[in-house]
Amino acid sequence: MLGCVYILALCVLATSTSQPDEVAPHIIKTRSIDLSNAHSLAMESRLEKSVMPTGYNLSLEPRIEDAVYDGYVAINLTWASDTDEITLHVSPELEIINTTVKVWLENSKEPQELRIKDVDPDAKKSTILFQVDRMISKNTKGVIELTFKGKMETTSSEGLFKTTYKTEKDRESVVVATQLRPNNARRVFPCFDEPEFKAPFDVSVVRPCKMTALSNMESDRVENIPDEPNAVREFFKRSPPMSTFTLGLVIADIVELCNTTNFDDGSSNFNIHFWGREEYMEVLSEVQSKIIHVMDVINDYDWPALPISKLDIVALPNYQGVKPADNWGLIVFKESDLNNDGYIQLAQEVLHQWLGGLVTPAWWSDVHINKALVGYLAVEASFMINDGREMDGKWPMTVLYSLYYEYSKRYPHSRITGMKQETMSTKIELLFRMFNFTLGEVAFRNGVRKFLLERAYKTFDSNFLWDCLNAEFALVNRDKQINVKTIAQSWIEKDRLPMITLTRYYNNRTALLKQKLYLRERPHDVPDAGEMVWWIPLIMTRGDDSYFYPNVMSWMDSSEFIIQHAPNENVFIVINPEEIAPCPVNYDQRNWYLIAKSLQNDHRDLLSPLSRAKVLHDAWNLAFAGELSFATALNMTLFLKKEKHHIVWDPVFTMIDHIARHVWDIRDKFNAYIISILCPMYEELEKKNEGDDLTIYQTNLRAHLKTFLCQAGYKPCIQEAQEQYRKWMNAQNPDEGNPVSDRYFCPVFRWGTQEEWEFGLQRVINFPHSRKQSERTYLLKTLAGCLRDKTKITRLLNITLLEGNANFTEMDLFLINNMFANSPQAYTTLLQFISDNWDIIRERYNTKSNLWSHLISTATSHFTTEAGLELVRSLQTAHKGEFGPAEHIVEKSIKNIKEECQWSAQNLPIMEKWLDAYLHMNGIIVESTQSP
Template sequence: MKFLILLLAVGIIQSLANAFIIDTRQKRSIDLSASHALIPDARLSKDVIPTSYVVNIRPNLDDGTFMGDIKMNLSWNDETKKISLHAHFDLEINEKDIKIRKLKRKSNDNQNESDDKEEYIGIQRADRVVKKTVYVIHLTEPIPQGSECELELKFSGKIWETTEGLFQGSYMDLKGDKHQYYATYMRPHNARRLFPCFDEPGFKVPFNVSISRPKSFVTLFNTPVERSVELNDEKLKNYVVDYFVPTPPMSTFTFGFLISQLQEVPVTSAKAAGESKKPAIKIWARPDVHEEMSEMFEKVEQVYNTLEKYFDAQVPLTKIDVVAVPGMSVVRPADNWGLILFKESELLKKGYYGLSQELIYQWLGSWVTPYWWSDAHVNKALASFLASYNVIEIDNGVEFNGKYPMTVLYSLYYEFSKRYPHSRITAMKQETTSFKTELVMRMLNYTLGSETFKTGLRKFIANRHFSTFFGDDLWDALTKQAHEDHKLANKYTINEIAGSWITKDRLPVVNVQRNYADKTAKVTQKVYLRERPHDVPEQDKMLWWIPLVIVEQDKLNFTNSTPKLWMEKVREITINNLPEAEKFVIVNPEEIGPFPVNYDEKNWNLLAQYLQTNEGRTKIPIYTRAKLLHDAWNLAYAGDLSFATAFNMTLFMLSERDHLAWNPVFTFIDHIGRHIDMSAVHKKFETYVRILLTPLYEELGVQQEGEETWKTDLRALAKTFLCRAGYRPCIEEAQTAYRKWMESENPDEGNPVPNQYICPVFKWGTQKEWEFGLQRVINFPASRIQSERTYLLKTLAGCPVQPEKIERLLNLTILEENGNFTENDIVLIFSMLTGGSSGYTTLFNFLQNNWDVIRERFENKTNLWDNLISAATGVFTTQEGYDMVSNLYVQKQGEFGSAEHIIEKSLRNIKEETKWSDENLPIIEKWLDNFLKTMNKDENKFMG
């Protein structure tokens, strides 16, 4: 009934949509410099806009082509004598078949026969715009504002094999029979590959569609089939035309259909089968996987019901088809309105996140749509956040293994703290912008309260049914609700808050310096930078709106996420009424906002001491424990905190067993270990690592059948890092497994050794063991998978700490020019040698000792030469390394050729890293000496 009422109201909706386009076309959202750089497109004039489409599509599956016709009802906003629309270069349009006639607005009074006479408009010519998928029809006379016309075009094209527009795919069933299918993928602007149209998300109109198909196939479309008619055409005599229920107003990118022999998965639940729920949910798949899909209906329905309850709105469709398409090669599902096409392998996966995200697009994306792709990041971020929220609601976050949002957040911390984020890669910038926006939404959900956020979102959707939005519209809706619920002071707006985060490719760090005497703290913010030097342009001008949520030791309430106050894009503020001097504070618990927090040394030490108690590890939630550890180490690495303080924060890990707290530990072990690898401190650091990880690894024991994923992952990580640090049981286990390979009759037939054992053997094992691995690379059969050879070569180069192993490899590949190694192999070897001081130091010495020969060999191989100079000179971190590279630069002045700028850059970078080493290595060594003494351990006992 609701759907019928909807169709009756289409005319009113069209008028509203037209007015919306006219009124808001000049409006801009928060500016994002690269948010739609990968969607270069020609925007159409709004002089003429569509109000409805009638589309007939006739695929000829035998010859991989299609033809069709379209009638567009158009409305003139301004007087003009041309119509501009989208049509792909490969879409053929016969200019002679173009017709355009005026639509007369009849009144009940004074009607006569002349009013019924059709008035056609003359067409002067039709042109394609050069290098743009725009088709322009020039008329013989201008059409006045307010006119309505019907444009009719015929078109034809080919069915693609790539997933653009209308494409074909195939799959084999269990009997070995091949089946074809034909599907559409319209996002972001592929509808113009199928039919001429106004292919922009801001144009939302109803579609009246018919599609032909072979009798033995089924066509699924956005809406259900209304009726089917057999074709009498001689060429298509075995074809049927399906006429579909008219769609609600929708954007062209949500248009979609599938012609296939997939079948509906039977509903096994008696309850589900007896329900007449709207929209009706159906699952489609090849019969071979129906049994595996048996629980999918209830799963989809559970996700849909959870979302419907959250949005407090039913999608205005009579059905939603969810289809498992075998062999479909797409990055993400085709989320047409009412028809979601998944890769079969994706739909068969466990979990709810993918389903949730695609179903959310039925509300946010299809029903309520971004006006242009510059606002798509907001839609994507909101869908991602709500999908995560939904998963946690359904399964308490089991699917995420507890890692949401830390996995995304920590990667953003690293990316945005670089001197040059994204390395100017636009695609990565788009992704990080979307992730950052998602985390801002999560922050708002905490700070405004989940009910306020949800209510604001519900109103946002309710006010934009069948319409479009700008990013600012969402922030406006949240602002209004936050003010109404008194969750945000009236002088603040979410637009300002969100804008301060989204428009920067940076994140802030907050510094809390307490004055223990008067119970206050000075809180400052600045750009968070890890890479040195910290010389980012205009960093002093960057400020954020930052919510300061504070937890005090004597009131450990982690459920109250209301900010004590906001930093209103100011550099510094003062917090009053803090606890006594011997009580710590925690700012930004549970990673409410995407920013690290630094404290004065005393507050850090109070936290470190508390976490070493059973009470501390019980009362401080795991996300906050992980955050404190992660922040301390990264701030120390950045030069903003003493490493002694950062090491103190790791002491509670001796008793910590939650895998979420361990995740950042492995990262810092890797980062710091690599940085101090060349120094004498490194051996003591490895002993520290063994002391830290051994109890954890031994307590985890051997893998048990059916154990949780986190336990398996944690054991594997602990073992990897213990092996790297010289843990004797691990090395012996690896050598035992490796010996079986060495003793096999035909070692080149395959590698029976698990990958986790290869590196420990090459690092800590004998020259003989390493040489055996080298011969396997040299003799590697062409019939085997080449990625196995690549892995073996990477470990041969990157794992050893003995110079003689590395020298052997360099002599063989460069001086002896062994024909079994390609130039790509040599570049890979150079890259792997930068991973440790033994590698790049040996490479440097090899270069220096064989300069003339190498220079001659690489004279016409600029790529090899540049890679060699970069790898051999660019990774040193100490004064000793700087002196080595500097002396080489002076000795060989003028001989570096294309790599001159590379070694100059290396010297600049080493000078910065040397400062870091001079400042931090003595502190690290002193702490490690005290720690080893306190633990009463020595290096021999924990085997290096």
């Protein structure tokens, strides 16, 4: 990147146990478990630490055909305090047969068995409490032995599950495996099922002779079973101390890729084995080469050794887990996850061997920290391996822009806890990227290494990680004092993001920086918004070659900050280039002008592609939020006529989609502008394509450009689509199949003739049941979603709502309504149609409360102008008290439309004035496409 980026001041071994003696069994009846709090693990009641596990001896005997198993576990214990109780996790799905507790009392050579005087299972908490007949003193050692029976899961890939698949030779093959994350170990065997209770495992399993068994450690020995000629018992070597959720097991008819990979970085030294179906060996061979690349990157990190001698990579065709089972020393993938060309997911799973296996979050409240660090390092590894080709090199834009939209809402996440956790993890992932920039790569890497070294075999909370990063930064930068924990918490503790505003004072070459809550959704009335402050790294690039040294702070930790010695009035400043901190930046009008001017001339490369994308994305979103004039935002797009880099184009399409929904009254002018902006790049790529000289990035960019040109009414696109579509219309039996690409549907339905649209409608009505119904769904989506004239919309409404054509299901009506929500002409026509046919439609649909509410919501919720507000008010007045369950929807719609009207009144005149000037200056004649 040309130009300069400146950081302002910169910145136990388990004791062997014997089989239990016969005692009176304690039988627990199996009951269903309440999983309603599955997404709130952090709120789960924790076990007392009065008794601690020091080792497990676990034996499982699956009866695969019946999908059940017998089990035995001996858990070595140490008493951490005086108590007469032992509490374990155990699912009600397990049936406990026998329980024995033994302790080694002072001066005793043999363990003494204790009488269990009470058993208290808690199905809701999935725990069982055993009370023994005496108080056991602190530091006593003992063992609790349990025999039990369980059922394999056959409908999901959780706990101990069984699944089958057909081989290419049409032979049924069986897989038995485990997925114990996050707290499914208790569903398989009684245990201390919390991350903090790490202990070694001795595991054995009974398997069919012709099947392979894999676990965390390599096989130690195999023993024959008397009277069982077709099965053997396989013992695995003792594991290092590990959390229960990292325990893994696979029993399957799989083979090993003939050549293994050795990983030796001077500290770790283990072999990597690849397992799967015989038919899958070619893909596994490619996976092997990718793993080698990932390991080479990890080798550069100089991390501590893993205490394992092997790592098994297993591909299963029917593993249904949402994510791979990343057990320590054993990673189970679904085959489809290994079929892609990328490295990120592979890197994530391998990194989990250190961050998750060797070092583990102490509780679920810190899991998102671990996930975020793994996520960032995996992306970094992928970029180092293939120069950022994965995700088209668009990370962090791929995740950052969605954060901007979510956190700028008045009510982020819509109170969906699962989404909130995912968003939080993504934000922290970007914070790690920020720290890598601002602390420096050396300090950041050393901090992560220190963290792994000091917490190996242990657990951690987030504070320890921040302290490690802070300590390593202090070693490299002894003259600079920061507190990484304070910085991190200022971002993590708020479900929000800040925005920065730079106001320059050109007469004395100073600038004032202000930070505040970034809100895109109106109204901006979030409580305590004025009290929110983030620690923001002040990083800057400028349009000359002068270095910029501040004389004050490097981090903005207050609402205002003064920059001294800014450049002269002809040189732009860009704050937060490269999206180093996740926050948008606004400027005074002149600085925006300087940036726009620079981008339009030969100095465009003073800003990197990611920085050019940032200023463009910031300008549009700040204008949308009411923080910037749309005239300025539109000026920022003029350089796109000369822009070549695909990363810069990426935010353009989202912006067009967002704004196009609000400019219906001036849509023809807006479309003419869009065509003039997109055409130069599209035509250049079309010419290159003739010589077959396009990169994958350019191919994808050309496809996006074409899609949006088609939406805007680009005539060559429409003509091409109609020519191709005509082949289908001329087909002898058009209902037997579609001979043309689906991408031609929308341009034809949006801009084509009534005859062409009617043909598509008949294909939906006459769609044969023998064909894939997903094809019909896509056809109906485009048929309803690519409409802009009232005649076609009314025709569709007559058939579906009034005539009740039997070819359209209730789900079809929901789909049509969803598509109408994106078109002002469609939802306006829908409202008028409901109003004109109120009695019939209300009688037919108001008893179907979900569909009725959906219809009313689509018809009333999306208007942005005074004219639309009047339509909704008229409908409410005419039928007050008749909306039933949808009454509140209309009231809420009116409230929201009032806000949108203010936005439209403020911005549409400015946009239209700018468009008029732009179109006139460029000699562009606007053809009206307004429908009646």
